[in-house]
Amino acid sequence: xxxxxxxxxxxxxxxVLLQDGKVLAxxxxxxxxxxxxxxxxxxxxxxxxxxIKEEDVSVVVSSGAGRKDAPYQKGTITEVSAASKAVxxxxxxxxxxxxxxxxxxxxxxxxxxGKVIDFAINEKCAAGAGAFTxxxxxxxxxxxxxFGALSLQSSADIPxxxxxxxxxxxxxxxxxxAGTSKQDIARAVHDAIASRIVSLVRKVGFTPDVxxxxxxxxxxxFVDALNRGLETRVTVAEDPDYMVALGAALEAQALAGNx
Amino acid sequence: MAVEYxxxxxxxxxxxxxxxxxxxxxxxxxxxxSVSSQAAIMVDGRLYSFSNMRTGSSSPDSASxxxxxxxxxxxxxxxxxxxxxxxxxxxxxxPFSNRAITEIACHARGGNFMYGPTVRTILDxxxxxxxxxxxxxxxxxxxxxxxxxxxxxxxxxxxVFADLLSVSIEEVGEMSLDVPQEPPPVSSTCVVFAKxxxxxxxxxxxxxxxxxxxxxxxxxxxxxxxxERVGVVEDFAVTGGIAKNIGVVKRLEDELKIKALxxxxDTQIAGALGAALFARALVEKERRKR
Numbered sequence: 001x002x003x004x005x006x007x008x009x010x011x012x013x014x015x016v017l018l019q020d021g022k023v024l025a026x027x028x029x030x031x032x033x034x035x036x037x038x039x040x041x042x043x044x045x046x047x048x049x050x051x052i053k054e055e056d057v058s059v060v061v062s063s064g065a066g067r068k069d070a071p072y073q074k075g076t077i078t079e080v081s082a083a084s085k086a087v088x089x090x091x092x093x094x095x096x097x098x099x100x101x102x103x104x105x106x107x108x109x110x111x112x113x114g115k116v117i118d119f120a121i122n123e124k125c126a127a128g129a130g131a132f133t134x135x136x137x138x139x140x141x142x143x144x145x146x147f148g149a150l151s152l153q154s155s156a157d158i159p160x161x162x163x164x165x166x167x168x169x170x171x172x173x174x175x176x177x178a179g180t181s182k183q184d185i186a187r188a189v190h191d192a193i194a195s196r197i198v199s200l201v202r203k204v205g206f207t208p209d210v211x212x213x214x215x216x217x218x219x220x221x222f223v224d225a226l227n228r229g230l231e232t233r234v235t236v237a238e239d240p241d242y243m244v245a246l247g248a249a250l251e252a253q254a255l256a257g258n259x
Numbered sequence: 260m261a262v263e264y265x266x267x268x269x270x271x272x273x274x275x276x277x278x279x280x281x282x283x284x285x286x287x288x289x290x291x292x293s294v295s296s297q298a299a300i301m302v303d304g305r306l307y308s309f310s311n312m313r314t315g316s317s318s319p320d321s322a323s324x325x326x327x328x329x330x331x332x333x334x335x336x337x338x339x340x341x342x343x344x345x346x347x348x349x350x351x352x353x354p355f356s357n358r359a360i361t362e363i364a365c366h367a368r369g370g371n372f373m374y375g376p377t378v379r380t381i382l383d384x385x386x387x388x389x390x391x392x393x394x395x396x397x398x399x400x401x402x403x404x405x406x407x408x409x410x411x412x413x414x415x416x417x418x419v420f421a422d423l424l425s426v427s428i429e430e431v432g433e434m435s436l437d438v439p440q441e442p443p444p445v446s447s448t449c450v451v452f453a454k455x456x457x458x459x460x461x462x463x464x465x466x467x468x469x470x471x472x473x474x475x476x477x478x479x480x481x482x483x484x485x486x487e488r489v490g491v492v493e494d495f496a497v498t499g500g501i502a503k504n505i506g507v508v509k510r511l512e513d514e515l516k517i518k519a520l521x522x523x524x525d526t527q528i529a530g531a532l533g534a535a536l537f538a539r540a541l542v543e544k545e546r547r548k549r
Contacts, residue, residue: 010455033462103452103455124447124448124449125409125449126449126450126451126452131451131452131455132451135451163408163409164408164409164410164450165410165449165450165451166410166415166416166419166450166451167293167387167410167415170293170294170387170415173316174316177316177317178316
């Protein structure tokens with residue numbers, strides 16, 4: 001039986017096709033003007049990848065900020081539940097999940113069954129999410145993909161006073177004028193975003209193993225800063241962008257099983 | 260040449276009918292903020308001149324530039340000024356100042372001068388912070404609350420929006436009031452998220468005025484929550500750059516159900532004015548000692 005999960009994220013839409021607990025295909029599409037259309041495109045790409053047709057998919061569940069608008073869905077699941085499900089599926093020893101996306105940061109504590117015990121979300125402030133690194137990379141005129149690696153080239157500890165992404169942009173401009181190297185500024189930025197996530201994690205308390213998911217996990221500078229901030233080594237999930245979609249697909253599997 | 264919509268006009272002014280030569284007390288206040296800087300010169304208790312400009316990357320340079328500009332075409336030199344007080348985020352970087360005084364105190368004092376002794380609550384919406392100040396009839400601070408962590412409700416937030424919509428920041432207020440019906444405010448208090456939200460609204464076909472109305476509405480609401488934590492006692496007045504944005508001020512008044520006092524002075528000079536007034540008090544105190 002094949003199920004699908006659609007994650008209607010704030011920036012990217014992800015689809016995961018699942019068959020008997022194994023991932024058949026996954027695709028990612030940048031959410032455009034019409035997110036429903038982007039989701040349909042993403043779904044079709046996943047079907048192509050798996051070499052199957054729409055009729056072959058039994059149940060579709062959606063998650064993410066725009067989950068109610070997802071096409072094909074027969075049910076929805078919150079990102080927090082989806083994240084826990086997916087992580088426990090792949091990392092049975094995980095007890096804390098950190099999910100950092102484009103516009104939200106989440107810290108989740110769960111039990112051995114993937115059931116959520118406690119969680120904390122930052123959805124009000126861009127400085128605790130991917131939007132922050134994006135605007136800082138722009139301010140430094142560095143490609144987002146290289147921004148993380150750039151920060152690792154620094155060993156300086158320059159504090160950033162601004163807690164707000166908008167103010168931080170002005171602060172970065174001042175630092176550039178003062179002659180601070182891009183590497184040092186990059187590191188300060190990554191430390192700043194990591195510290196927001198660390199306070200989220202401290203709110204729920206963390207228990208090993210700690211697994212990191214979400215698009216921002218692809219940023220090696222962020223992972224390094226997070227490890228230093230938490231004084232631990234988090235496990236970065238493979239294909240971290242797709243975990244919530246995977247969780248939705250797993251939920252779809254459970255729904256189909258109960259039908 | 261690319262148009263910079265967020266760039267508001269910089270200017271200076273002086274009173275051509277006032278002859279400062281022979282004045283008893285000439286003092287100056289310099290307010291170096293993170294976004295803008297002002298210098299104000301007072302002659303025997305009257306506002307003589309002021310300048311209003313963007314703070315660059317160097318605070319000491321900004322202070323000097325602001326001061327030079329306030330002196331421009333007056334025939335007055337820095338040496339003619341008896342006492343200078345620096346204030347604002349860059350107050351320790353005013354190299355020619357005799358003393359630094361906190362911006363809260365200066366804003367209350369300046370607001371009291373600008374609006375009169377009946378003012379009891381001053382809302383300063385500055386470049387990167389928002390202050391709600393309660394003061395007494397002499398302009399002394401009774402209590403205050405400040406938000407300097409978040410761009411929502413600050414000038415920088417408004418600059419970002421003006422830029423996004425390609426609307427000159429000086430026109431934002433009027434345009435936002437030119438709507439047939441008040442739209443719901445943008446749901447996010449965060450400027451970064453409000454920007455994404457606004458882009459979505461534009462794509463849905465919302466006219467610029469409506470988007471500006473939604474943003475000004477959200478900003479006003481954000482600021483009201485700050486004000487309510489300090490408590491609003493009439494008379495109420497607004498200072499800072501955003502005080503010039505009638506889109507935000509009117510919505511503030513509507514939500515508070517209180518009318519703000521009408522400004523007779525440039526609202527951005529409150530800090531510098533207050534500093535100049537403190538300078539005057541300090542000069543007179545020194546003279547009494549002798």
